[in-house]
Amino acid sequence: MWKPENNWWKPLDPIEKRWVTIAFIWCLFLTAMMPIWLVMGKQNVPAKTYKILPADYMKVVDKFVEQYTVGTDETTGIPIVEPPPGGNAFILARQFRWYPILKLKEGETYKIHISSIDVQHGFSLQPTNLNLQVLPGYGYVAEIVPTQKGDFTIVCNEFCGLAHHLMVGKIIVE
Amino acid sequence: MNEKNAAVTWEGIEAKEFDYRVCPATGLLVDTKAEKLVIANAVAAVICLTLGGIFALLISLTRWQTIHLLDATWYYRLTTAHGVDMLVAWIVFFEIAALYFGSTALLNARMVSPKTAWLAFVLMVIGGGLANFAILTGKADVMFTAYVPLKASPIFYVGVILFAVGALIGVGLFFVNVFVAKAEGRYTGSLPLVVYGLVAAAIIAVYTLLSGALAFVPALFWSLGLLKQYDPAFYRNLFWSFGHPAQQINLCAMVVVWYMLSHITTGGKTPNEKLSRFAFILYVLFINLGSAHHLLVDPGPSFPWKVFNTSYAMYLAVLASMIHAYSIPAGVEIAQRKKGFTKGLFGWLKNAPWKEPGFASLAVSIVIFGWIGGVTGVTIGTEQINMLAHNTLRVPGHFHATVVGGTTLAFMGLTYYLIPLVFRKELRMKKLATLQVYSFGAGMTLVSIGMIIAGLQGVSRRHFDITFANAAIQGGIPQGVHIGLALLGIGAIIAILAGTLFVTIVLVSILNPKKVSPTSVTLVIPQESVNVPETKKEPSAKGTFVLVLIFLMFFATYYLSNWWLLGRTWFIR
Numbered sequence: 001m002w003k004p005e006n007n008w009w010k011p012l013d014p015i016e017k018r019w020v021t022i023a024f025i026w027c028l029f030l031t032a033m034m035p036i037w038l039v040m041g042k043q044n045v046p047a048k049t050y051k052i053l054p055a056d057y058m059k060v061v062d063k064f065v066e067q068y069t070v071g072t073d074e075t076t077g078i079p080i081v082e083p084p085p086g087g088n089a090f091i092l093a094r095q096f097r098w099y100p101i102l103k104l105k106e107g108e109t110y111k112i113h114i115s116s117i118d119v120q121h122g123f124s125l126q127p128t129n130l131n132l133q134v135l136p137g138y139g140y141v142a143e144i145v146p147t148q149k150g151d152f153t154i155v156c157n158e159f160c161g162l163a164h165h166l167m168v169g170k171i172i173v174e
Numbered sequence: 175m176n177e178k179n180a181a182v183t184w185e186g187i188e189a190k191e192f193d194y195r196v197c198p199a200t201g202l203l204v205d206t207k208a209e210k211l212v213i214a215n216a217v218a219a220v221i222c223l224t225l226g227g228i229f230a231l232l233i234s235l236t237r238w239q240t241i242h243l244l245d246a247t248w249y250y251r252l253t254t255a256h257g258v259d260m261l262v263a264w265i266v267f268f269e270i271a272a273l274y275f276g277s278t279a280l281l282n283a284r285m286v287s288p289k290t291a292w293l294a295f296v297l298m299v300i301g302g303g304l305a306n307f308a309i310l311t312g313k314a315d316v317m318f319t320a321y322v323p324l325k326a327s328p329i330f331y332v333g334v335i336l337f338a339v340g341a342l343i344g345v346g347l348f349f350v351n352v353f354v355a356k357a358e359g360r361y362t363g364s365l366p367l368v369v370y371g372l373v374a375a376a377i378i379a380v381y382t383l384l385s386g387a388l389a390f391v392p393a394l395f396w397s398l399g400l401l402k403q404y405d406p407a408f409y410r411n412l413f414w415s416f417g418h419p420a421q422q423i424n425l426c427a428m429v430v431v432w433y434m435l436s437h438i439t440t441g442g443k444t445p446n447e448k449l450s451r452f453a454f455i456l457y458v459l460f461i462n463l464g465s466a467h468h469l470l471v472d473p474g475p476s477f478p479w480k481v482f483n484t485s486y487a488m489y490l491a492v493l494a495s496m497i498h499a500y501s502i503p504a505g506v507e508i509a510q511r512k513k514g515f516t517k518g519l520f521g522w523l524k525n526a527p528w529k530e531p532g533f534a535s536l537a538v539s540i541v542i543f544g545w546i547g548g549v550t551g552v553t554i555g556t557e558q559i560n561m562l563a564h565n566t567l568r569v570p571g572h573f574h575a576t577v578v579g580g581t582t583l584a585f586m587g588l589t590y591y592l593i594p595l596v597f598r599k600e601l602r603m604k605k606l607a608t609l610q611v612y613s614f615g616a617g618m619t620l621v622s623i624g625m626i627i628a629g630l631q632g633v634s635r636r637h638f639d640i641t642f643a644n645a646a647i648q649g650g651i652p653q654g655v656h657i658g659l660a661l662l663g664i665g666a667i668i669a670i671l672a673g674t675l676f677v678t679i680v681l682v683s684i685l686n687p688k689k690v691s692p693t694s695v696t697l698v699i700p701q702e703s704v705n706v707p708e709t710k711k712e713p714s715a716k717g718t719f720v721l722v723l724i725f726l727m728f729f730a731t732y733y734l735s736n737w738w739l740l741g742r743t744w745f746i747r
């Protein structure tokens with residue numbers, strides 16, 4: 001296009017200087033917001049993760065379900081499990097279901113472990129709208145406090161196969 | 175024109191060694207071999223755009239829940255094909271065309287090895303063809319991301335790898351052309367800014383395409399059964415080291431096109447070459463860190479790793495975009511003021527050539543890219559806020575504003591000027607071309623905003639049926655969702671009509687047998703001016719400064735309201 005002037009190394013004019021300064025301060029603010037929220041905010045991405053083989057994860061989940069089952073969902077036959085407040089709870093993702101259904105108490109803290117035993121899935125809690133990626137081989141430990149009562153669905157929001165849209169789970173909060 | 179092989183010497187260089195013509199607009203030599211390659215790549219690009227556009231219409235009408243056109247399998251299949259044909263094929267073919275154009279025509283230089291360039295082209299065509307074949311025959315229902323361990327047929331990976339290798343060769347040739355041009359003294363002094371920007375894009379392309387190979391070659395072995403395990407977290411990191419910077423090649427190329435369009439349509443130049451070049455360097459240095467913002471809610475990486483990387487080490491790449499977002503309109507403002515449009519803060523803008531397709535696409539592209547794409551991107555790319563947006567329709571809502579309303583629209587605008595410059599044909603139906611630009615922009619704005627509205631209410635991307643009609647467990651969805659999805663569908667119809675118009679105008683113009691007369695070709699279109707002021711003083715860009723401040727206020731409002739939204743959801747850590 002145009003040929004640059006021979007000496008283009010010239011100082012910024014006052015407006016340019018002002019804009020670059022303002023923009024840079026804004027960028028610093030954007031960066032700072034994340035650590036600030038880490039300390040002050042109540043919603044942070046869980047940082048606790050661990051590696052676990054799918055077969056091992058399945059065993060842990062089975063044990064958890066055996067220990068705390070309080071009923072079965074009529075339409076799906078999936079067990080409804082009520083973990084103790086403050087304790088560990090487990091959710092297993094596989095093509096194309098979430099297992100089991102959790103029953104939680106409002107205002108209590110739960111350490112919810114999430115992992116997949118086949119492909120990648122997306123944990124999307126609705127209508128609260130909280131979304132996490134779920135990988136096989138990796139356990140996620142989310143310390144969650146439900147702040148509302150009701151039935152919540154877990155939508156799978158990572159494409160996981162041709163029946164991906166049928167993969168819906170549930171969390172009940174009382 | 176086109177006196178082949180005449181023994182003309184130009185600044186001491188025998189021009190005989192390549193077939194050339196003298197560009198009537200710039201007076202520079204144009205290597206006709208390079209020109210053919212530019213044309214081939216541009217045509218391939220438009221074909222891919224057409225194909226991807228047909229798929230876009232079908233999947234959009236499926237997501238519009240009231241219509242729900244396709245069945246699940248074809249919705250997923252065509253979403254995969256749309257991703258590959260648009261994001262990979264259309265964009266990369268066009269960028270290779272731009273790189274060849276920039277490294278030859280704009281530098282008065284030659285294509286050093288046309289044969290290699292044709293090899294690259296053939297590899298890309300075969301690769302793209304194989305990938306499409308695998309997808310459309312149901313051998314690769316994996317989305318363009320192909321997240322391991324979801325497996326596609328080896329044909330798919332081979333296709334992607336061949337395409338990437340072809341592109342890498344093309345990028346390599348660009349560097350060779352630039353170096354040889356310098357060595358042969360075909361241009362003097364510094365590289366023009368737009369070529370400098372293309373160099374930045376090409377550097378990003380090298381590490382992008384290498385990461386792509388690193389991600390896909392093991393995936394190929396794994397799909398062939400030669401590799402037993404492929405860690406999904408590792409794959410995601412590698413994939414996005416390819417997938418994210420690939421968007422930054424687009425960004426970089428688009429900014430270059432913005433500078434070109436502003437110069438072609440108003441004569442504007444950057445007010446400060448140093449600042450603009452510095453901003454391109456920021457892209458090269460920091461943009462690859464952005465791949466992390468696809469992994470924000472993944473298990474594995476630590477908080478500091480995520481924050482450092484997604485912030486591009488303190489949002490320095492965002493700073494770069496904010497610099498260009500000022501420099502380009504400021505260049506226009508200064509050029510306009512010099513022409514005498516000095517009234518008030520915005521007289522220069524009011525009197526800008528709004529009816530010129532190039533200026534229209536520049537303005538619309540900047541607005542959609544910055545106000546919708548940039549603002550939503552930085553917001554959902556924030557570590558904690560990403561929990562609200564990850565894998566929801568807000569994500570495609572964001573990138574259709576960047577890569578479609580921004581990049582694609584800018585590329586369309588530039589194409590209208592390449593028709594006389596490269597194809598040497600007159601642009602036909604110019605009024606319709608202007609209409610095309612505005613309606614495509616309007617359609618894409620609806621598509622983006624529709625997706626964002628639905629996504630804000632939790633609607634997933636890549637999801638066939640958000641009413642969960644056939645699922646064992648039922649979940650209600652907010653009513654507002656349907657409004658968002660209808661906007662998406664209506665916007666898609668408008669955008670596709672406008673896209674069809676684009677392809678029609680291009681075809682009608684280039685298939686017209688009559689060559690444009692050389693005297694009518696100009697680089698900068700004729701400018702209107704009114705009683706030009708006497709002063710020698712360089713006008714300042716006060717109007718632009720006000721505009722960017724308003725932009726920043728909008729940015730801050732959207733950004734902060736998302737923190738507020740996040741604060742209302744369940745506690746999680």
Ligand code: HEM
Nearest residue numbers: 230233234257260261317318577578582635636666669670
């Ligand atoms: C007329 C223009 C277009 C329309 C109406 C359109 C519409 C859509 C729709 C409805 C989806 C599916 C969203 C979902 O269900 O998850 C989608 C996905 C996508 N589009 Fe477009 N699109 C257009 C142009 C483009 C262009 C030009 C590009 C790239 C340059 C592009 C890149 C993508 C990508 C990468 C995806 C994601 C695919 C995936 O999730 O795997 N689109 N588009």
Ligand SMILES: [Cu+2]
Nearest residue numbers: 121156160167
């Ligand atoms: Cu799933």
Ligand SMILES: [Cu+2]
Nearest residue numbers: 156158160164
């Ligand atoms: Cu899924």
